[in-house]
Amino acid sequence: MSIILIGVESMPQTYDPRCTAVLLVDPFNDFLSEGGKIWPRLKAMAEQVDLLDHLRSVVGAARDTGARVIFVPHRRWEEGDYETWAHPNPTQLGIMERHSFARGTWGGEFHPDLRPRPGETVVAEHWAQSGFANTDLDFRLKQHGITHVVLVGLLANTCVESTGRFAMELGYHVTLVRDATAAFLPEMVHAAHELNGPTYAHAITTTGELVAAFEGAHA
Secondary structure (H helix, E strand, C coil): CCEEEECCCCCEEEECHHHEEEEEECCEHHHHCCCCCCHHHHHHHHHHCCHHHHHHHHHHHHHHHCCEEEEECECCCCCCCCCCCCCCCHHHHHHHHHCCCCCCCHHHCECCCCCCCCCCEECCCECCCCCCCCCCHHHHHHHCCCCEEEEEEECHHHHHHHHHHHHHHCCCEEEEEEEEEECCCHHHHHHHHHHHHHHCCCEEECHHHHHHHHHHHHC
16 A cells, blocks of 8 residues: 655655655764763754654654664764765764764764664765765665655754755655654754755655555555
8 A cells, every 4th residue: 555645736745655764864872862972962942843752753664664764874984984084074074073973882883772773774974075075875776676765863954955956866766755754953843844845855744644644555
């Protein structure tokens, strides 16, 4: 059975769980857990949208329905990363200073409620903001016949947006979920969903609407 959802232009969107994947972007402790390096900057917006509960709901509904859950992690910082690069971007410079998502540390582990189950795909780590650039994400999706991707995780205006834009360029149907992502400031979230999202996403929805659609497909 297919999933029906109302999209950006209020046209029915149909999702077949066999061809749909939830892309869970950067669900690290440093982002999502008390004590994480970046959590203090994100906390207000994350709590405002009830981010963790919504991420749990989207991932759980996808698993129940049979849609794939694919983990799209950022590069875990290691000693020497970016130091000899010709053009590290501002985010990479910040990671180099803070050691965000450091490999082998608690901060670089996935949040305990958002860890892959046996058989779920964890793609190669992305160095910048797109989960597709210099990774095997496109190859993995195509090998499983995925045509529709649902973007959740962090941050709304950086890695989620960059991954969504790249997905559109590669020919995927792209769905954004307003309350299953967050950013540091309200203006960033507004730009991601109200200004930029409608230029590339095929559907922009909420967790409640998406979960209801997934449950309808599972019934």
